Amino acid sequence: MTPESFAALLVLQDQGAISGKRRKEVFAELLAKGGDPDAIVDARGLRQVSEVGASEQVVDARSPDTPTRWRGYRAGKKQLLAFFTGQVMKAMKGKGNPAMVTSSSEEARR
Numbered sequence: 001m002t003p004e005s006f007a008a009l010l011v012l013q014d015q016g017a018i019s020g021k022r023r024k025e026v027f028a029e030l031l032a033k034g035g036d037p038d039a040i041v042d043a044r045g046l047r048q049v050s051e052v053g054a055s056e057q058v059v060d061a062r063s064p065d066t067p068t069r070w071r072g073y074r075a076g077k078k079q080l081l082a083f084f085t086g087q088v089m090k091a092m093k094g095k096g097n098p099a100m101v102t103s104s105s106e107e108a109r110r
Contacts, residue, residue, distance in 0.1 A: 001030040009037040016097055022046045048097050 009030065013023045018041055026040050041047050073080040089096050 001034055005030055005035070005037055012037055012041060016048060017041065018046055018048055019097075022048070045095075048095055 006027075009023060009026055012018045012026075013020065018026065022041070025044075025046065026037050029035070029040055029044075030037060069080050069083065073084070
């Protein structure tokens with residue numbers, strides 16, 4: 001691994017293109033094989049979805065599945081937000097930006 005590829009990997013995480021968990025995966029591959037971090041991310045399908053609209057669509061689509069839980073959340077059970085975030089991340093196959101998904105979940109239910 002070169003200093004340039006390591007720096008590029010850190011930039012990908014700082015820009016929100018990959019999560020910290022995915023950064024570790026790419027780092028391991030860079031150590032083992034070298035290469036371009038951006039190319040590794042694309043080849044392995046690790047790029048994180050950071051568009052608010054994408055996560056909002058999933059939140060809206062998943063909302064009818066759990067009406068009782070949404071009512072509980074609105075009634076003050078804020079710990080349910082983690083459940084909703086997990087459901088959206090599952091639907092997005094782990095490619096959603098967790099902070100963005102959480103924000104979208106909060107906004108969708110206000």
